[in-house]
Structures are given as C-alpha cells and as structure tokens.
Amino acid sequence: MNRAAWLTRERLALILLLAFTALVRGGALGAQRGNLSQDPDLYREIAENLLRHGEYGLGEWIPPDDDPFSAANRLTPTAFRPPLYPIVLSNLPAT
Numbered sequence: 001m002n003r004a005a006w007l008t009r010e011r012l013a014l015i016l017l018l019a020f021t022a023l024v025r026g027g028a029l030g031a032q033r034g035n036l037s038q039d040p041d042l043y044r045e046i047a048e049n050l051l052r053h054g055e056y057g058l059g060e061w062i063p064p065d066d067d068p069f070s071a072a073n074r075l076t077p078t079a080f081r082p083p084l085y086p087i088v089l090s091n092l093p094a095t
Contacts, residue, residue: 041081047089049075056083 029036039045042058053061057075 043081043086043089046078046081046086050086051090056086 045058046056049058049061050056053075055061055075055077057077059076061075
C-alpha cells in the first residue's frame, strides 16, 4: 500500500482532531486531579450497595429481620444514574 494513498487529508484531519481532543481532556483532568476523589453523584455508594446487597439503590441497608414490613428497611432504588459505571466499580478491588 502506498503511504501517500493511506494518509489522505481527511485521515490527517481526524488524527489531528483526536490528538487535540486527547490533549484538552488530559489537561482538564490534570487541572482537576484534586477533585477526582469526590463523588457528588454517589456512584461509590451505589456500587457498594450493589456489591454487598445485590440492590441498585441508595441509602443505608437495614436487615429486614428487624421489621420486614417497614419501608425504611429498604434501599431507595435509583434510576437517575447510569448502571454501567457502578457495576464496573462494584467489580473492582476496594482501596
């Protein structure tokens, strides 16, 4: 394959755009590296509840033996968070 035929103007533009995007995202991540431990969307709590109790929800889980008819004993289900990220977190080792 001819190298000049492979490196067309469109492919060069795409490569430059991807490199620029990687630099911008990397710079933004580097500037905010102190904030990476924050979890305002509670993904870690969802992941821990998923791992420990098998439920995709928020809140403190209380065993149903205390009062099986109380709604306070259940986790609050959430559908406002995408499920893939907490599922991935629940399968990673905790640090």
